[in-house]
Amino acid sequence: MSAPTTSHTTDQTTPITNKNLDDACHDVEAKISRTDNKASLLLAFNGAVLAGLASAADKDLPRPAQLVGGCAVLTLAASAVLLLLVVRPNLGGKSREVREGFPRWAELSEEDLLSAMRQDTRVIRVRALSLIALAKFERLARAVDIILAALALLLVAAVLTIVGP
Numbered sequence: 425m426s427a428p429t430t431s432h433t434t435d436q437t438t439p440i441t442n443k444n445l446d447d448a449c450h451d452v453e454a455k456i457s458r459t460d461n462k463a464s465l466l467l468a469f470n471g472a473v474l475a476g477l478a479s480a481a482d483k484d485l486p487r488p489a490q491l492v493g494g495c496a497v498l499t500l501a502a503s504a505v506l507l508l509l510v511v512r513p514n515l516g517g518k519s520r521e522v523r524e525g526f527p528r529w530a531e532l533s534e535e536d537l538l539s540a541m542r543q544d545t546r547v548i549r550v551r552a553l554s555l556i557a558l559a560k561f562e563r564l565a566r567a568v569d570i571i572l573a574a575l576a577l578l579l580v581a582a583v584l585t586i587v588g589p
Contacts, residue, residue: 437544445546452553459560463510466567470504473574489584496577499570506567510560524548 437445477497485493515527524545529537 445544445550448550449546449553452550452557455557456553456560459557459564460511463507463560463564463567466564466571467504467507467511470500470507470571473578474500477578485581485585486588489581492577492584493581496574496581499574499577503567503570503574506563506570510563510567514556514559524552 474497477493480493529540532540
């Protein structure tokens with residue numbers, strides 16, 4: 425009977441498991457990068473829309489259009505907060521134990537770091553990165569929904585402006 429494998433060694437893993445772990449690490453890292461890029465583009469979009477709205481702030485608009493437009497600005501601000509949380513670095517903090525990666529390595533002595541480098545932590549890394557990616561995607565999806573709501577409010581404000589008091 426063979427000894428059970430642990431998540432910290434590659435001695436008994438198969439070549440396909442090694443390939444799958446490597447692929448999973450790269451895939452999750454790429455997804456995190458894509459999410460950050462999308463969030464950055466949406467932050468720029470929010471900034472452009474808010475700048476356009478700021479240029480209309482001194483216009484004499486009907487009160488209902490001002491109220492709905494103000495709600496749209498607050499909605500865009502809420503989406504910007506979510507997008508900032510998407511791109512905010514996750515270094516672990518006090519709320520969770522960091523078991524792998526550069527935040528953990530920074531805490532180790534040189535000897536402990538060398539020991540850590542001898543361990544296969546891909547399973548831990550895939551899980552940790554997947555949790556980070558999932559949180560980023562959820563925030564990104566919520567931010568997009570909020571941006572769509574803000575655009576709907578801006579459409580209502582435009583109609584109210586055209587229709588008048």
